[in-house]
Amino acid sequence: MTSQILERKRIYQVWPGKNKFYCGGRLVFGPDASSLLLTTCMIGGPAITFCIRMAYLIKERYPFFHSLILIGAILLTVLDFTFLFLTSSRDPGIIPRSKEAPEADTADVITQSTEWVSSKLGNAKLPRTKDVMVNGFTVKVKFCDTCQIYRPPRAFHCSICNNCVQRFDHHCPWVGQCIALRNYPFFVCFLSCSTLLCIYVLVFSWVSMLEVHGQFYVVLADDVILGVLALYCFVSVWFVGGLSVFHFYLICTNQTTCENFRYQYDKKENPYKKGIVKNFKELFLAKSPPPLINFRDWALEEEDVEVGSIASELDRAFGPRDSRMSSGKSSHSETGVW
Ligand SMILES: [Zn+2]
Ligand SMILES: [Zn+2]
Numbered sequence: 001m002t003s004q005i006l007e008r009k010r011i012y013q014v015w016p017g018k019n020k021f022y023c024g025g026r027l028v029f030g031p032d033a034s035s036l037l038l039t040t041c042m043i044g045g046p047a048i049t050f051c052i053r054m055a056y057l058i059k060e061r062y063p064f065f066h067s068l069i070l071i072g073a074i075l076l077t078v079l080d081f082t083f084l085f086l087t088s089s090r091d092p093g094i095i096p097r098s099k100e101a102p103e104a105d106t107a108d109v110i111t112q113s114t115e116w117v118s119s120k121l122g123n124a125k126l127p128r129t130k131d132v133m134v135n136g137f138t139v140k141v142k143f144c145d146t147c148q149i150y151r152p153p154r155a156f157h158c159s160i161c162n163n164c165v166q167r168f169d170h171h172c173p174w175v176g177q178c179i180a181l182r183n184y185p186f187f188v189c190f191l192s193c194s195t196l197l198c199i200y201v202l203v204f205s206w207v208s209m210l211e212v213h214g215q216f217y218v219v220l221a222d223d224v225i226l227g228v229l230a231l232y233c234f235v236s237v238w239f240v241g242g243l244s245v246f247h248f249y250l251i252c253t254n255q256t257t258c259e260n261f262r263y264q265y266d267k268k269e270n271p272y273k274k275g276i277v278k279n280f281k282e283l284f285l286a287k288s289p290p291p292l293i294n295f296r297d298w299a300l301e302e303e304d305v306e307v308g309s310i311a312s313e314l315d316r317a318f319g320p321r322d323s324r325m326s327s328g329k330s331s332h333s334e335t336g337v338w
Pocket of ligand 1: 146147156158162163164
């Protein structure tokens with residue numbers, strides 16, 4: 001069987017991870033993307049109900065006041081869904097698997113671990129971990145048995161998606177996608193926007209109830225819709241608001257959720273910390289790093305499910321290792337072993 005007589009396939013069609021691809025590999029979702037439906041209902045349901053109620057109040061009460069509230073609610077909802085879509089449909093920073101056994105000895109290696117693993121590719125014995133230098137700090141990186149690569153610093157293998165992902169933060173079941181290097185800014189914007197929307201609906205439901213009925217106590221009986229909306233948003237805002245605050249803390253200290261949960265920096269200095277302003281600039285103002293894989297490229301062969309060489313792909317995307325460790329957004333790199 002030769003590759004010429006087989007139908008040519010694109011990389012996304014033979015990709016060994018569990019991602020779901022749409023629009024010919026242009027949109028990359030996580031395997032649990034169906035949970036987006038629930039998230040959409042939980043945001044869209046109350047938001048649309050609020051808008052409809054405001055539309056009624058435009059007719060019944062003060063057209064100008066309620067029109068402004070309605071426009072604000074529509075804008076916030078559209079913005080929220082845009083950030084949700086950008087978070088869940090974008091390649092979060094998937095790292096290509098290797099089809100060549102990695103070199104055991106590179107310039108990065110300072111010390112080698114005593115534990116050795118056998119590479120599936122080429123019977124080579126490789127150290128389980130190796131030390132690399134990041135911003136003058138020594139950082140351990142681990143060999144991934146599934147992807148057959150030494151994970152770049154800060155990368156982690158997501159067991160749900162079955163991929164190693166750059167600057168892995170966590171896998172979010174609400175957006176059904178890994179939150180990592182390339183979609184983290186959108187995720188933070190989505191969280192912030194959801195918090196704002198919650199506060200907006202809560203405040204203006206309350207204001208409208210007071211304005212219409214005069215007294216808050218009689219409102220729940222009189223205007224059940226606005227009462228339930230206010231209650232729903234009051235409960236939700238603790239959840240999304242809490243998450244937003246937590247992620248702003250992580251940005252200030254330049255940590256990932258994964259690192260924070262493992263108390264990575266309790267005992268040692270965080271090599272990625274650059275100061276609050278620089279951390280924010282790096283996240284929101286720096287150019288988004290390019291994907292390491294073009295899922296629309298042709299797979300080399302029919303049975304070629306392992307795509308590309310990690311070294312060449314990383315170099316193509318980020319330039320030589322030394323420069324990507326030392327500057328800019330691409331220096332998002334890991335401390336410790338994952
Ligand atoms: Zn992996
Ligand atoms: Zn994942």
